[in-house]
Amino acid sequence: MLMVYFLLSGGVTAGMLYAGACLGFIEVADSRMWLYLCLIIVLFAVVVGYMAGQRIQRRIDDLDLNMLQVAKGNLSVRMANSEDQSFARVYHEFNMMMDTVENKMQILQRLGEQEVIEKEQAAESAVLEERRRMARDLHDTVSQQLFAIHMSASSLPKVLERNEEQGQTVMNQLITMSQMAQKQMRALIAQLRPVELEGRNLFEALEKWFPDYCRQNGLKGMKELELQGELSEAIEHQLFLIIQEAMANIVKHAGACLVSLSLREGRRQVVLSISDDGQGFEHVQQKQGSYGLITMRERAEKLGGQVEIISRKGAGTTIRVHIPKFVQAAGNVEGNTKAITGAAAPEEEG
Structure with a gap:
């Protein structure tokens, strides 16, 4: 022009x-x-x-x-000063806008982490209540079954002496009751399986869980983890759940043989990438709704991040998750978070 x-x-x-x-x-x-x-x-x-x-x-x-x-989720971008006055003002406005966006996104991330922690506490309370219920179930089912087995086994020798046919009936009852008790015990044990990430950081959990999961589902897995150990517990938890959801989708729908997991923690951003060599899908199909993809997006957005899905029919699928990291002093952000929470409390009570 x-x-x-x-x-x-x-x-x-x-x-x-x-x-x-x-x-x-x-x-x-x-x-x-x-x-x-x-x-x-x-x-x-x-x-x-x-x-x-x-x-x-x-x-x-x-x-x-x-x-x-x-x-792409890199909120640390800033424009250098320009000698051209026509663009100097535009660059300055861009930098001011990014400062505001980064500060607000940091607050949102803290609120998201706080929400995750509160949900975890509520989940722990639910787990404790569930364990109490299981203790009652153990007493009402397996414990009574074992008591009945003990009583029948104690009386079996005398019954055999008096009536061998009746003793055989008691023995069959013992076998049936023992099988029933075994089934009930297996069901209760299955409900008591611990969460994979509990007591470990994200690196340790993935080192154990990812190879086991791939082996159990007939997948060849490759992983590349570059973590500095600076992620909060909430971010680690959400990332682990996103990885689990993505792997479940691959097993259910992709028909893949090879899965590649890459997790890199930079100074200002965390990037997760999961790729498979499966059948892939067209974007039109994606828009029709996949609950797994929707769940992953919601988990990432809670922490101010985003999910990028690259797929082509017959060429596999790649899922990239970008979550920003903030290096500002946490005190100011926590103060802002408390102020926002405090301001919202009266309205909730009303």
């Missing part, structure tokens, strides 16, 4: 000079000089227009590149 403007201005300048010569205001000894003069003016206009356009285009490209980084 600038080149067109400069070309038009050069053409107008050449036309005005030619008109001036025709009207006698300008005298030129050799008429061939007009051709050279017009070519020089047009060429100069094109060169200057191209240089001006490239200079502005570089500024716009820098802004566009940084906006793409922000769209």
